[in-house]
Amino acid sequence: MKCIILIIDGMADRPTKENDYKTPLQAAKTPNMDKIAEEGINGIMDPISPGIRVGSDTAHLSILGYDPYKVYTGRGPFEAAGVGVDVKPGDIAFRCNFATVDENFVVLDRRADRIREGTDKLAETINSMKLEEDVEIIFKESTGHRAVLVLRGENLSDKITDADPKVENKRVKDVKPLDDSFEAKFTASILNKFVKNSYKLLEKHPINLKRIKEGKKPANIILPRGGGKVPSLENFCEKYNLKAACIAETGLIMGIARLAGMDVIEVPTATGGTDTDLNSIVKTILSTLDKYDFLLVNIDGADEAGHDGNFEEKKEFIERIDEVVISKILNCEDICLVLTADHTTPVSVKDHTGDPVPIVIRCPGVRIDDVKRFDEISASKGGLGRIKGSDIMNIILDLTNRSEKFGA
Structure with missing residues (x-):
């Protein structure tokens, strides 16, 4: 079974009075994300720990199973x-x-x-x-x-x-x-x-x-x-016995993948930001999937809109991801898909905050809960509960029957 961790950079947000106390994700029309929520197990995730304002670098390290407090030396080497x-x-x-x-x-x-x-x-x-x-x-x-x-x-x-x-x-x-x-x-x-x-x-x-x-x-x-x-990271592929690749727009995420020993598949026309070519990204995902056991995918844009304090731009970009990217991935069979964000970037703050992010896992055999929408509030009512970023790889390995038993 193939594994995809799809991270929408900075997608999570806080509700604002000016927007009827909704987040951009809540306000967005996301029928395909909602379908994943309906067919998966939902929860909220602290990239490192509750209240910790993470960077994209430390968040991705944690999600990939590394301890940022031990291996992180600064963002520069990854960039x-x-x-x-x-x-x-x-x-x-x-x-x-x-x-x-x-x-x-x-x-x-x-x-x-x-x-x-x-x-x-x-x-x-x-x-x-x-x-x-x-x-x-x-x-x-x-x-x-x-x-x-x-x-x-x-x-x-x-x-x-x-x-x-x-x-x-x-x-x-x-x-x-x-x-x-x-x-x-x-x-x-x-x-x-x-x-x-x-x-x-x-x-x-x-x-x-x-x-x-x-x-x-x-x-x-x-x-x-x-x-x-320059930090020393244990080789990701050897650590988890996975043939792994990364698809991302930003140098930071590609750098983390390279230093972790993953292959990096560059998107030909991706430029970052809300004007990025999402069609090119999804084509790259679909053409790469057969060659690897595991894909880490990061899509930028929502984060930039959050830093700019632009609610409408962030909402519209999330809708574009849903329409262009998520709709295509939904059709892939025998996939363990994790959809989440690496951190919260509220338009009201214009920077990262320590709020948890929504997460859903859609996978054959997963325990499906009663959540019908994918957003920060709905996800909190799901069966996954509240987890940490460092839990994700263990959960994926278990759901895809790659885990080894601990104990007799």
């Missing part, structure tokens, strides 16, 4: 691996944003108008930067406004703060060491030079001059954050 950088032991990797600042380094837009085009040319320019003879800079664009930075060399440390203030109308932060070691002080100095030099190189770049003419904000600085050393 770097996800966009194809061959990260090595000792490397310090950062996730980055192409951003917009004024001449005083005040951040005007952390995502540079959600830039989509020309980032490869900007990345080429950044890679021409020279800082220290013994430190190599590897910079690569990811999807949209995202990018990665890897520092390679001697005397480097990940015990440093972020340059990204994480909000608009604040100055770019000075990177500081988190301990008194020479390595931390040296790395903080390197990163501060990198940020300042990125502004010098990008301020008058032809791509940005063109953007300004078009009335768009320039991507005139690189803001690194989430630095970490």
